Amino acid sequence: MAKIGIIGYGSCIPRNRIKVEEIAKVWGADAESFKRGLLLEEKSVPSPDQDTITMAVEASRRAVLRAGIDPAKIGALYVGSESHPYAVKPSGTVLAEALGATPECHTADLEFACKAGTEAMYICSQLVKAGSVPYALAVGADTSQGAPGDALEYSAAAGAAAFVFGSEEDKIVAELVDTYAFMTDTPDFWRREHMHYPRHGGRFTGEPAFFKHVCGAARGMMAKTKTQPSDFRYVVFHQPNGKFPLRAGQMLGFKKEQILTGWLVNRLGNTYSGASPLGLTAVLDEAQAGDRILVVSFGSGAGSDGFVFQATGRLASVQKLAAGTREQLDNKKRYLDYGTYARYRGKIRMAEK
Amino acid sequence: MQPQKYWREIPARYRLEGGRCKKCRKAFLPSRLVCDACGSREFEKARFTGTGTVHSFTMIHTPPSGYSGPYVLAIVELDGGPKLTMQIADCGADEAKIGDKVRVEFRKLTQVGDAGVLCYGYKAVLV
Known part of the structure; x- marks a missing residue:
């Protein structure tokens, strides 16, 4: 059977961070217990103009760059997330349009809590394996929500990863x-x-x-x-x-x-x-x-x-073509106080418009 | 923003697709019907790079409806392309300088109230 695999990959991590101590301070919680018990130090926070769609686009552009393909040949594209910006209207259409993958492209938004991204990978890999499409793009992206003061607030973060699947043996970077x-x-x-x-x-x-x-x-x-x-x-x-x-x-x-x-x-x-x-x-x-x-x-x-x-x-030949994941995690960080974080995440209820 | 207007601007806003005058090679984003440099009406499609330089900038403290300030608004000269007005995202007033290198990122520009369409497009980030 013909080999299939990942031919390009990319990631997007927002620059903003908030430290566990900053969240714990507001809620009178013990930061050390989160650091020791759950091994958490800080988390990424999306800017107000970043969401699942924008991060999916940035991660996918890096994936397409590493794949070195014409985005118009992406025949299927799936975005897995539990924070799709619209309740009704696909994230995938914006992503496809931003990449230049429209109109001959199948898309759907997927949701399965934290595994919607690998659902997309699963479907994309099988479509390529079946020979239905030359290339398929799978994205896992979230700006996850945690209620103020809840244990989840210490971990709920933002980021996206994208993978282009293909079957041309000379393009596969991970079979x-x-x-x-x-x-x-x-x-x-x-x-x-x-x-x-x-x-x-x-x-x-x-x-x-x-x-x-x-x-x-x-x-x-x-x-x-x-x-x-x-x-x-x-x-x-x-x-x-x-x-x-x-x-x-x-x-x-x-x-x-x-x-x-x-x-x-x-x-x-x-x-x-x-x-x-x-x-x-x-x-x-x-x-x-x-x-x-x-x-x-x-x-x-x-x-x-x-x-x-x-x-x-x-x-090895594609690793340095785009920003690496740890490079984004370690560099150009902007630390937020809790007030700014709360505003960025829409945790402050505003007057109705 | 009306969905129809937003939709018409998608190629320029999402993919930096504009036009280049066939006669004098001046670049425009979005494309135009008449070149303001030579008067030619013949254009070819052009897709510009996502890198550029800050030509000038200002701080917006009283933003228009639908935008949340303060934010940095800049004129960015794209490499090999036109000058565009765009926000510099994730940037304080004391962080940007004229001549800074920037990269264009895909960001949310505005949203129409709590129930209207979400508008996406380009913003710059400092490299």
Whole structure:
């Protein structure tokens, strides 16, 4: 069977940050307990003019640049997010128009809590594998919401990752070896229609939700590909906080150094649909030919998608073509106080217009 | 902004697609019917690069309806292209200088009230 895989990738991380101490100070909480318990230091915050669509466009432009393709040949394009700016009107049409992928392009907006981005990757990879389209673009992007004072406020962050899938062997930078999906109906986290902020089941989001599905998908993926943890150079898990992905790795038999390259959450926060995809972009910035990469997402509700990639020799030639993920995470940061953060995130109710 | 007006400006706002005078090569964004330099009516489509230089700028403290200030409004000269008026995003008044290199990013420009259309387009960010 013909090989398929990622031919270009890109990321977008806003410049604004807020520190855990700044949030804790306002709510009279103990910052040290979040730093020690959840391994969180700071998180990204979108500017008022940044949203899922704008970050999707920036990440996708980098992905298309690395892929070196004519965007008009992108036959399908999916944006996974739980913060699509419109309730009704696709994010994908704006993205396609901004890239120059219209009109011969299929698009849909996807939602599955934090795994909508890997849903897009799953669908795109299968469309390319089936030969339905020459190239397909998958985006995971979120400006995630956390209610003021809620534990989620310390982690809910913003970012986007994009991947162009293709089947031309000389263009593939990370071959897709196989995929696996693991899903049950588990009400651990949700947001009802017209509600600003999500609700969650507290500790119920752990064992029966995150760990059951992440470990289930990772074990299923390794069984399907007849691999074991030592076969992988890198592993990327969904990262709602710092602790969960490290613990999942430990439970599955991975070493910390396999996880750390794609573990961005301590200084990025949880970018929801962008979380494991952004982790994968950070790994692709570093990986070398032959490296095997396991990616396991998690979306509340609940389910996990598993992917096994293998880096090719072409990866090195595209890594420096666009801004890297850690480069965006580490440089040109602007620290916000809580008041500015609250204004940027629309947490202050204004007079009706 | 009316959706119809916004929609007409999409090629220029999203992709920096404008026109170049076939006779004197002057660049315009959006394109024009008549070149203001040579009077020619013949244009070719041109897509401009997303990099440029701050030609001049000012700080807007009392923004028009639909915009939230203060913000930096600049005239940016695109590399190999026209001069455009655009905001410099993520930028304080003391951060921008004439001659600074900028990169054009895709940002939200404005939204029509709480229920109207969202308008996207270009803004500059300091490199």
